[in-house]
Amino acid sequence: MKEFDPAPHATSDDRPPDLRAGAFQGVREARRNELAEDYVELIAELIHDQGEARPVDIAARLGVKVPTVSKTLDRLAREGLITRAKYRSVFLTEEGRALAKECRRRHEIVLRFLISLGLDPETAERDAEGMEHHVSERTLALFAAFANRS
Amino acid sequence: MKEFDPAPHATSDDRPPDLRAGAFQGVREARRNELAEDYVELIAELIHDQGEARPVDIAARLGVKVPTVSKTLDRLAREGLITRAKYRSVFLTEEGRALAKECRRRHEIVLRFLISLGLDPETAERDAEGMEHHVSERTLALFAAFANRS
DNA sequence: GCAGAATGTTAGCCTTGTCTAACTTTATGT
DNA sequence: ACATAAAGTTAGACAAGGCTAACATTCTGC
Secondary structure: OOOOOOOOOOOOOOHHHHOOOOHHHHHHHHHHHHHHHHHHHHHHHHHHHHOOOOOHHHHHHHOOOOHHHHHHHHHHHHOOOOOOOOOOOOEEEEHHHHHHHHHHHHHHHHHHHHHHHOHHHHHHHHHHHHHHHHHHHHHHHHHHHHHHHO | OOOOOOOOOOOOOOOOOHOOOOHHHHHHHHHHHHHHHHHHHHHHHHHHHOOEEEEHHHHEEEEEEHHHHHHHHHHHHHOOOEEEOOOOOEEEOOOHHHHHHHHHHHHHHHHHHHHOOOOHHHHHHHHHHHHHHHHHHHHHHHHHHHHHOO
8 A cells, every 4th residue: 555655745734533523523413404404494484474384385495306305304203393294284393493593593694694795695595505504603603793894 | 274364474575486496406416516525625635645545544534434435435436536446545536636626725715714704713624614515606706805805 | 065186195216325243455563 | 474453345234315106185166
């Protein structure tokens, strides 16, 4: 494995690799929750806007098929974020509602920040959707402050 | 499904739901590529810093087990991003190198931006790791401009 | 009030990403 | 130089998230 000279750059960082793994661990953790967060946020929005959250509407908004939604809703129910009865629309539990509220807050802050930076609303919306799950509370505070002061 | 009055808020947006699905479609697309991007970026870094990229080091840095890395590397090879020989360390293809370079560029811009916003470097690193895959080219340009002018 | 349309569920398949356990190959130290 | 340690691979399990096809239920318009 080392037929060639193995001393290429010697770039300072001598910490054992594991100590730098934190960033990726965190990202993977965030990725696991992204979908659930997207769902509860969307469900809350649908309930607010249309009075109920139906699988067919969730599927249309997320761009997936209805059976995919059905399966995911089963998981969310198992995790205590929603309640559902067969063939009926979906409701958030207290926990689900809290999560939705938190997600919406983050989403709003990121969105307002991007727009105040000068981004067009459409792109801002798309980027916020992807970014919101990966922004720390500390960064969020800076985003909010920036949007407020500009 | 509508035993109750279904006209709750009537909030403007009458586009068919499918037309608003774009944001999520894009996010899902981005999510599919995140892992590959993390890998090639890390592989490039390891080759640069240590002269070679070994599964054991990749695993340590990503915080996963070696067999997980091995399987993922098989996929990356299948997709033409890396080349590998049994029991040997990993190399990037031209395509892999291009992707790594692009990822590094994005990472750097996001990181510099967050730091110039006032974030501490550790948190900035963690957030950049998560955000970099979800930031559009347009937003990236704004980030770069902001970091440069401050 | 019923037939047909719309919606929802279930079953079954595929891929990805994670793990552990068992095995093979490569590297190392004396 | 060979025994042992370190690294890598393979096999097999599992959960998540996506799909289609087939079936069940609910809604709706006459």
